Amino acid sequence: MTNEGALRILHLFPRLLGLNGESGNVDILRRRAEWHGLPVEVTTYDEGAPLGFDDADLVFIGSGPVSAELLAHPLVSAVAPELRALAADGRPFLAIGAGFQLLGEKVVLEGGESLEGAGVFPVVTRHGGTRVVGDFVVESPRLGTVVGFENRGSFVDVGPHGTLGRVVYGRGNTETPGEEGFWEGDLLGTHMHGPILANNPALADVLLDSARARRRLDYAGPTPEAAEALRTIDERARQARATIAAAPLSE
């Protein structure tokens, strides 16, 4: 990494864990930061030496099918100490689906075997049960209505920890709809995709703000064109959320 003044995003396993248009989240973070007048550098990591991890201001990991999750598991384990160190140092994480599961403490597969996770998130995932596929609407105390798509065949136990919010439509972490995901401090894990940041730009801004705060990186402020682009896209996202929340559907 070269530019000291840039915000640095570490995108983990884009090849294995990039199922639901997840790389869109990284593009959205980059575009929003740039519109606000802060350059961004994205480093992708698929395997090998964890070069430049320590420079990461924000870490993203996406979702994938079970076959990809199994293949990603040893690769995640290999960099688990580095990832735990980043989390302990207050670098914000956004983890979706299989990526969230692998960054937890344990993933129990359908056959009963279990995978040891990277231990970034204090959560345990259990595969199985009926798969839920459909629109997903969550009420977040911090952000209001958060909207996306849910497609999962697993449950996640987050213990007494904080969550993204209360499920309004869809299933969430547990068999009986209750809460969705994990959100405490700078660590956010969820099974909401869509990609989640497309419909919920406020969440992108929260992540960017905490990433910036640690390095005291200021926004230079948007150009008039960028300000207009942000206004336009936030209004479109608001309409997208309203359309989904007004008539959510599932399979």
Place this chain on the structure above:
Amino acid sequence: MGLRTTAAVLVGRAVRVAARLRGGGSAIPGNIALKIDPGFLERTIASIPNGVVAVSGSNGKSTTTNMLAAIMRRHGLKVFTNPSGGNLPQGIASALLSEVSASGRLDSDIAILEVDEGYGTRLAELLKPRTVLLLNIQIDQLNRYHEPDRVAAMLGRVAASATEGLVLNREDNFLVDLDTRIPARPNREVSFFGGTPELVAGASHGVASADRFGETTVAPGSRPAAVEVVALHGARATLAIGGTTIEVRLPARGMHYALDAAGATAAAQNVLGPLFRPQFVVEALDSLETVYGRGELLEVEGEQIEIIMMKNPASLQLNLDSLESAPEQVFLAVDEGTPDPSWIYDIDFSALDHVDGITGSKAWQFAVRLGYLGIPVGEVDLDVRRALKSFLARPAPATGHKVMILNYEQMMLIRKILGFKELEGGGAA
């Protein structure tokens, strides 16, 4: 054939006529016929002398089924086939209803059936295909089946059911060695189709196939092909069949259509053996109408409008890539038929330099995506009729024609709004 079959056929036909008058629901009559006589489909199909060829895969089933049916007809066979989209048991039963006599007899030599990979296992039991042609496995099926591996496993079961012939796309990660991963059958002839490495690599997003995770031992393209695409010029492809080459007409420009033609040709050769004539492929494909909904040109008030069907990410990408230049007037309509449009973040939309209008319940999600790409968007209006009217009122493009990119459900709705016939017979428009 018993009374039950007669009742099933007659009631099914009556419903079919009624459904057609109401303008909708082409699978309903088949559903009712199957309720009255559950064995109707299986028995009728089993009576076809040369059995069933099943065509499956994520993308291109309708086009390829249409091509293969035409090739077989040109070889003198009477062909029973199902209309595009009618690839579930009810749809096939509906198609049978229009062709059988009241006693349930079907006057056909062979059935060429497009089979939905999600029902593949069940349909394979029902149809007992002698030959199976598999086109590709693409991630588009995720909305319905959630995991590419699961789709691959389903197609593996369909392939395993083939008793006499198996025809596979060697350019597909999953299909290139599928024959080695299913139980062997002594009398099954396995053949492959594909394209030259230059053509396959040159398709600007590859001939998109899902990533295969885990032990990949056989590289795509490495199996010898019975039929190979060796050249491509606009909507014409040159196919090498053993020592012969033929030039065939495609429904539209695009390597994916050339591979469909190669697949249909390889399947015809696999089924017909020494009776196969390359020249008949040329004649059959020359005579084919454009397959409904793909690259179709609608004439609306004297103006030509090209319809691009957004069936799934792979077909959308291939169709976008085959645009010769950014269309001057573009309209996009996507609704709940595409429940999770997340994959638009994996699509390269650079073939478009703007979009004039977007409608359908997913319109705002598309507008967000295009906004992050910096592609200007004109109007977003969830009222389809109003949005359509406003788009049609736009000035005629100076060059070419207006373009509409639609998902299947919106295509059906918009055809209806514009006063075009419902899809019932399928295949050709």
